[in-house]
Amino acid sequence: MNTEPKRILLIIGGGIAAYKSLELIRLCRKAGIAVTPILTRAGAEFVTPMSVSGLAGEEVYTDLFDLTDEAEMGHIQLSRIADLVVAAPATADLIAKMAAGLANDLASTALMATDKPVLIAPAMNVRMWQHPATQRNIATLKQDGVLFTGPDEGDMACGEYGPGRMSEPADILAAIMRFYGSHLPGVPHGPLTGRKVVITAGPTHEPIDPVRYIANRSSGKQGYALAEAAIALGAEVALVSGPVHLPVPPGVELIQVETAREMLAAVGGELPCDIAIFCAAVADWRTAADAKQKMKKDGSGKVPSLELTENPDILKTIGHLKKHRPPLVIGFAAETENVIVNAQKKLKAKAADLIVANDVSHESGVMGGSQNTVHLVGKDDVESWDKMSKQAVARKLMDRFAALYIERA
Numbered sequence: 001m002n003t004e005p006k007r008i009l010l011i012i013g014g015g016i017a018a019y020k021s022l023e024l025i026r027l028c029r030k031a032g033i034a035v036t037p038i039l040t041r042a043g044a045e046f047v048t049p050m051s052v053s054g055l056a057g058e059e060v061y062t063d064l065f066d067l068t069d070e071a072e073m074g075h076i077q078l079s080r081i082a083d084l085v086v087a088a089p090a091t092a093d094l095i096a097k098m099a100a101g102l103a104n105d106l107a108s109t110a111l112m113a114t115d116k117p118v119l120i121a122p123a124m125n126v127r128m129w130q131h132p133a134t135q136r137n138i139a140t141l142k143q144d145g146v147l148f149t150g151p152d153e154g155d156m157a158c159g160e161y162g163p164g165r166m167s168e169p170a171d172i173l174a175a176i177m178r179f180y181g182s183h184l185p186g187v188p189h190g191p192l193t194g195r196k197v198v199i200t201a202g203p204t205h206e207p208i209d210p211v212r213y214i215a216n217r218s219s220g221k222q223g224y225a226l227a228e229a230a231i232a233l234g235a236e237v238a239l240v241s242g243p244v245h246l247p248v249p250p251g252v253e254l255i256q257v258e259t260a261r262e263m264l265a266a267v268g269g270e271l272p273c274d275i276a277i278f279c280a281a282v283a284d285w286r287t288a289a290d291a292k293q294k295m296k297k298d299g300s301g302k303v304p305s306l307e308l309t310e311n312p313d314i315l316k317t318i319g320h321l322k323k324h325r326p327p328l329v330i331g332f333a334a335e336t337e338n339v340i341v342n343a344q345k346k347l348k349a350k351a352a353d354l355i356v357a358n359d360v361s362h363e364s365g366v367m368g369g370s371q372n373t374v375h376l377v378g379k380d381d382v383e384s385w386d387k388m389s390k391q392a393v394a395r396k397l398m399d400r401f402a403a404l405y406i407e408r409a
C-alpha cells in the first residue's frame with residue numbers, strides 16, 4: 001500500500017464559484033489530502049490569497065513572475081509536487097487555454113508542465129458552457145485524458161438556469177477520492193475501505209395466510225445499485241433485501257428477509273456500521289392475525305376483512321438509537337405528492353441525517369422502472385438532481401454519502 005501523504009495542486013480560476021473552492025480545501029484537508037493552492041489573477045478578485053493559504057495551511061502561489069517563488073520552487077517543480085492537479089473553478093478561459101496549449105500565466109503553465117493527471121470542475125454561464133467553442137474545447141480535453149466533475153445544472157449567479165454551475169465541493173472531493181481509490185498505483189482501495197455500509201432494499205412481504213401476502217411494487221433496483229456503488233468505493237456491504245429478482249452484486253453480503261420484522265432484526269444484527277441506508281419499501285402494516293391455514297371461500301358470499309397492525313419503522317428505530325447509531329443514517333422517501341415537504345417531515349421524525357426523496361406517482365414510472373429523479377433533503381437544504389438511470393443515481397449518491405461520512409468523521 002502506498003503510504004505517501006496525498007497532495008493535490010488546486011488551481012482556483014476566476015469565477016463566482018471560487019468561494020466554493022475554499023470549502024473544497026477544508027474538505028480535502030479533513031480527508032487527509034494536502035492542498036497546494038494556485039490562485040489565478042482573476043481568481044484573486046473573488047477570494048483572497050489570505051483566505052486560500054489560511055485554509056490550506058500553505059503558501060498560495062499567485063504569479064508566474066514572482067521571483068521569490070521562482071527561487072523557492074519553479075513552476076515546473078510546482079506542477080509536479082502533487083498526485084493530481086485539480087482546477088476548480090475551471091473557467092471558460094482556463095479551459096480554452098488548456099485546449100489550445102497556451103501557457104501565459106502560472107495556472108496555465110502548471111497545467112501544461114505537469115506530468116500528473118488533471119481533474120477539472122468547469123464553472124461558467126450556461127451560454128458560455130453551451131457555446132460551440134467551449135464544447136469543442138471540452139471534447140479536446142476529454143480526448144487528452146482530462147478528468148471532469150460537473151458542471152451541475154441549476155440556478156446560476158447571473159440569474160439564468162442551466163448547466164454551468166460548478167460541482168458542489170463534496171462532489172469534487174468525491175471525484176478526488178475516486179481518483180485515489182482507483183488510479184494511484186499501489187492503492188487498490190477506495191474512500192470507504194475499512195467502512196461497513198448496511199443497505200435495505202426491495203419490498204417486504206407481509207403474510208395474510210400461508211399463500212397470500214401484502215406487497216408493493218418496489219423492484220429493489222435502486223438499493224442493489226447502491227450496494228454495487230458502495231462496493232466500488234471499497235466498502236464492506238451488507239444488503240438486507242426483501243424478495244426481489246435481481247442478481248447480487250459481487251462482493252456484497254446478502255441477507256434475505258421477507259417481513260418488516262425480519263428486516264429490522266437483520267439490520268440490528270449488522271450493527272455497528274458506518275453508514276446505514278434505508279432504501280427498502282417496507283410495508284407500513286401487516287395483518288394483525290397471520291392465519292396459519294389458507295383462508296377459504298365458504299360459498300356464503302361473505303368477504304373476510306383484514307385487520308391491520310403497524311409494522312416497526314426500521315429507519316426510525318435505527319435513527320433514534322442511543323448506542324450504535326451509525327454515524328450516517330440515510331432514508332428514502334417515496335412520495336406521490338408534496339415530495340419535499342413530506343421528506344422534510346420524515347427527516348425529523350425518523351432522525352435521519354439525509355432523506356433521498358423521489359416521486360413515485362404512477363406517471364413518474366419510478367417504481368419498477370430503471371430511471372429515477374431524486375431530491376436530497378437535508379436539515380437546512382434541498383438539492384434536486386436531474387433524471388438519471390438508477391445506476392447513475394446510486395454512484396452519485398454513494399460518492400456523496402462517502403464525502404459526508406468523511407466530513408463528519
Ligand code: C5P
Nearest residue numbers: 278279280282312313314315331332334
Ligand atoms: O414508508 P416511508 O415513506 O415512511 O419510508 C421512508 C423511509 O423509512 C425509507 O427510507 C424506508 O426504507 C424507511 N422505512 C423503514 N421502515 C418502515 C417504513 C419505512 O425503514 N416500516
